[in-house]
Amino acid sequence: MNVSRRDRLAGLLALLVVFTAVVGGSLGFPPRARIYPLFVGGLGVLLSLAGLWAMVREGPAEPGAREMPGGTGHAPGTEADSLRVAFGRIAPYLVWLLGYFVLIRMIGLVLASGIFVALFLRREGGVAWGPAFGALVAVCAFLVAVGSLFGLHWPLSVADPFRALGVL
């Protein structure tokens, strides 16, 4: 995956701002609480500045940054991809995530998960209604079983039918 120089610069500047804010913020802490964030913030500022200096030395040519070890996946895209374009690609899935959260808040994690999985499989996975409904039932059953077996807790919601029925 190649990264545009502008995006890399923006990333480094953002990190510089964060670490500078940490240094500034920690100056107001009591002495015992101050030393560690001051050290870490200072280290971050120095490394960010060193990164910026390295970029300046590289010049305006595209450095062709390569994927790092630990970038465990395969971020898709072309060399021309900017962060903004790539974000545009994941945005629909973030909307799904937001919808899932709203569902959890309204009807509880168990039923919300079942409905989310079924709708996602139907819409994005092209799965027929039958298997999608089967997945809904399986997910709900799995969460109820795991929750009971391990004594897990689920987020509180406005109206959770499983809780109302005394299953959870």
Next chain:
Amino acid sequence: MAEEALQALLTLLVPVNLAFMLAGVVVGMAVGILPGLGGTVGLSLLLPFVFGMDQAPAIAMLIGMAAVVHTADTFPSVLLGVPGSSGSQATIMDGYPLARKGEAARALSAAFLSSMAGGVVGAVTLLLILPVARPLVLAFRSPELFMLALLGLSMVGILSGKHPLRGGLMAALGLLIASIGAAPATPFYRFTFGQLYLYDGIPLVVLALGLFALPELLDLLVAGASIAGSQAVEVGRGRWEGLQDVIRERLLVFRSAVLGVAVGFIPGLGGSVVDWISYGVAAQTSKNAESFGKGDIRGVIAPESSNNAKEGGALIPTLLFGIPGSGTTAVLLGGLVLLGLQPGPRMIRGDLDVTLLIVWTLALANVFGALGCLALSGLVARLATVRAAVLAPFLLVVMLAGAFQSTRSWGDLVAFVVIGLMGWVLRRLGYPLPPVLIGFVLAASIERNLWISMTRYGWSWLLEPGVIGIGIITVVLTTLGVRLNRRTAG
């Protein structure tokens, strides 16, 4: 002692004890496979059942569970690129690329066999070291513990590939994230922005899931492929190759296991870092190290050997001094007390039979756990061939359910998404993410031990022989790592 050891083995082989050990192994496998649940959670869940039980079956169940979590947690690490627990993060580095190359079964079988070998080495070491462990444990004071944490941090240089500067920045970010919440040794809360959720800091599980799992899931969805991509995966094949890999790399297995025992032995260093240290050392000392991070089987064998062996090491201070080296051993300690045992020197005198039972359980549970996982690997490895759009919603449910167990508040879910997006952006920008986690897990040890060292010894601790020795090792390893990476880049 041989007679007592034989007697302890016979006690374990009593059907009821064996059955409880197997029950513990099954629970441990389930806990390991589910991302976000670790040994601490598993032991906490079993603890209520232990109350009122006889010592032998209860110990068999508890140790059986704790022993196999780090065997089964390889499934999500290899197949999904999601850490099954905090001790299997480094396995992702090469295990996941192997799965994407269609060699999931090979990676899994190698991981399970090396886990088993590591676990047995850990148990044997525990047995051998019991009589002489006391002076060794007491030799590590705050200055040495601080230096050991720095040694762990030096692994960043090795794991950052051709960009050590970016690795350093990410480690600093991890150290910074860890400073959120209550400051040690003083009643002050840092960077909480008035949010109650942040008072206890960001939980490790939420950070690990957010940093690795969500970005991976989003990119998989955009790519629209399965984890194995367009590879025609024969998940059943490669299993024997994985076993042969372990036999061929037996020295690496043994070396990593010994390293795992050593790290586990030191209280407070944290099991979360043992896999990284082992991975880093393996990457640095192996031939053709440039293939690490791209699907090298040695990158699976090393962390898997060490994270199982660590349990044996961690039990030494736990049993002999009642000093829990990790969250898991802290809960185990509670279990032992519940059973009427008093961890301390008595464990190698009056309660030697119990200690030996623990050793045998640790060894046998590792064998059973590895065999169980091997039997399941072909079946579970098929997950890598499922299309992302079909697999993703199930994964998201498991991730959210796992993340929520950290503090059981909505903050866990929000933090998971925020950290996930941060991880996605950082990954797009070419930053390595493992250093964030390394910085995070070592931060507490660094800050606490530095503070105690300065308060107790002033600057004089810097001249302690142990400190100097570990310092030299740190500098040498870092220099070698950066040089090796540069040479590889060249």
